[in-house]
Amino acid sequence: MKVLLINSAELKERGFIDPICDALIETGVETNVKEYKEISDDFDFNIYNAVIISASPKGDNVNFEDRLRSFNWVKTTKLPVLGICAGHQFIGVLFGGELIRDRESEDGILTVQIKEADPIFEECGGELKVEQHHNDSVTLPINFKLLADSQRCKVQAIRHKERPLYGLQWHVERSNPAINEPPRAYARGFNLIQAALGPHLLLPVSECTFE
Numbered sequence: 334m335k336v337l338l339i340n341s342a343e344l345k346e347r348g349f350i351d352p353i354c355d356a357l358i359e360t361g362v363e364t365n366v367k368e369y370k371e372i373s374d375d376f377d378f379n380i381y382n383a384v385i386i387s388a389s390p391k392g393d394n395v396n397f398e399d400r401l402r403s404f405n406w407v408k409t410t411k412l413p414v415l416g417i418c419a420g421h422q423f424i425g426v427l428f429g430g431e432l433i434r435d436r437e438s439e440d441g442i443l444t445v446q447i448k449e450a451d452p453i454f455e456e457c458g459g460e461l462k463v464e465q466h467h468n469d470s471v472t473l474p475i476n477f478k479l480l481a482d483s484q485r486c487k488v489q490a491i492r493h494k495e496r497p498l499y500g501l502q503w504h505v506e507r508s509n510p511a512i513n514e515p516p517r518a519y520a521r522g523f524n525l526i527q528a529a530l531g532p533h534l535l536l537p538v539s540e541c542t543f544e
Contacts, residue, residue, distance in 0.1 A: 335363040337381040341400060341419045342389035344368055349388040349417070352506045369403040378406065383413040386420030388504055391440075391466045401426060413497035418467055421500030425471030425491065432471055437486040439465035445481045445489045445503060453490075453499065454480070463503035470502060 336357055340350045350366060357364045365381070378384070386404065404423045407414055416424040426432050445461045447454050454461075461481075470486050473479050477498075481490035491500045 334361075334383075335365065335381050337378070337384045338364055338366045339372060339384065339386050339403075339420075340366060340368050341387050341423065346390055349390075349504075349506060353385060353387070369400055372403045372406070374405075376406070378410060378412060381412060384410070384415070386414065386416040386423060388418030388420060388506065391468055397422075397426075397432065397469075407498070411496070414499070416498075416500040417506060418502060418504060421491070421502050422469060422471045424498060424500045425474045425477075425488070428474035428477060428493075430471040430474035430477075430488075432469055435468050437470040438468045439483065439485055441465060443483060443485075443503075445483050447481050447490075449478055449480050451480050451490075451492060463505070464507050465503050467502060471500075 338350055338354055338357070340346070342349060354364050354366055386407075400419075401423055404427060407424055407427050414424070416422070422432060441464075442462055443465050445463050447457060447459055447461070465483075465486075467486075471488055473488050473491065476494050477491040477500075478494055479488060479490075480492055483489050486502060489502045492498065
């Protein structure tokens, strides 16, 4: 199993990819990290089984359109893809969603309501407490299902109707002491990452012990 992890932030920003990379490696998943600027039209995706597009710092969307060009491949790929925060927004815009600037911003530990049952939410109940840090958001793209929303942000989680493409607005890659027991909260977030990439990556929450 080999996962491509694309850093959608600038080179110096590692806080959004290192937790995912460390967790995947600990579970025996071969992980290759690439910067978004390294993804060209002739990039070879055939050696990978799944792709994760990372988050980027809040307020980092000044060059959104320039970065978006590095993700045009998402429109045609058959690989499982998970976009987190900015990655979620890239997927949304690529499929016809509108980038919403500053009107649905969120910060802190907030509640997300699950609107439609999906394997990634199998053990989550009707809502989740999650870590949010974003100014921008996206409207529901064409041919995607709305899986979750929040009081302020209308599109928190999406899944393509026919392909294994997921977007999550919140930071599933980060733990926070304010969410009950941090290791378990992180494990729950990591399970969402695994589930979006495919059942061959799934682990019980009890087996996820990343600090």
